[in-house]
Amino acid sequence: MAQRGRPRAFDRQVALRRAMEVFWEHGYEGTAMTDLTGAMGINSPSLYAAFGGKEELFRAAVGLYGETEGGLTDRALRGEPTACSAIEAMLRDNAVAYSTGDGPRGCMIVLAGSTYTTRSESVRDFLIEQRAETVGQVTARLVRGVVEGDLTGGIDTAMIADFYTTVLYGLSIRARDRASTAELNKIIDGAMAAWPALTQPR
Known part of the structure; x- marks a missing residue:
């Protein structure tokens, strides 16, 4: 046997x-x-x-x-030499990840808690905290750009960070709606075209 x-x-x-x-x-x-x-x-x-x-x-x-898949933002913000190139790399690298490959499209942090009930409010709050951390990372990179002389002092780093993270989260939703990488990159082209105006001192 x-x-x-x-x-x-x-x-x-x-x-x-x-x-x-x-x-x-x-x-x-x-x-x-x-x-x-x-x-x-x-x-x-x-x-x-x-x-x-x-x-x-x-x-x-x-x-x-x-x-793993969600680490692209941190790598872009840490690895690029200027604040502008860091923001652009964050958007473009994530756009590729969101719209290609065999896994689910879009960002888990953005999409996994888009609906909730009173029983899952703690999950909603947890994901809000995760997204707030990303805003904080982007803000810190912009502040670093000011300190290093890459960006002019007096700019509204919090507003700029909010703008580009909102673009990032929007890319995730568009990717889940089956937008192609090329379509996402056109959105990024527009967002980066706004960079000179956004980084003017207020």
Whole structure:
């Protein structure tokens, strides 16, 4: 009689990535526990044992997204030599990521909590905080540009950061609506054309 093989070991990172993709595609409210257990290949007790519950799993999935597909903004803001090139790279790099590849289109942080109920207000607030962090990152990069002499002092860095992060979030929604990379880049062309006027001292 043939011996039964050993059960496959649970790979937490693989399971978390599969959960991330489900949340990314369907949003927090649109994702059922059965969707998660089916994608992750585990049962409900195992999910609760490994991650603590649906919301805790979602927060971990958002963390993974930030370390992987969602890390383009941080890399652009840190890696480019000027504030202008950093903002443009942030927009264009994300536009490509949002509109190509096999994964869900758009940004998980923008789209996963677009609908909510009173039971998921904590998730909504968590995503608001995540988006606010992005605004803060962009603001800090603009302030750095002023300090380094790349930008003129007296500009409204908070307003400029709000403008370009709003463009970034809009690109995500347009990508989910099946806009092509070329179409997204035309939007970015317009946004960057506004740069000289936006960076004038007030």
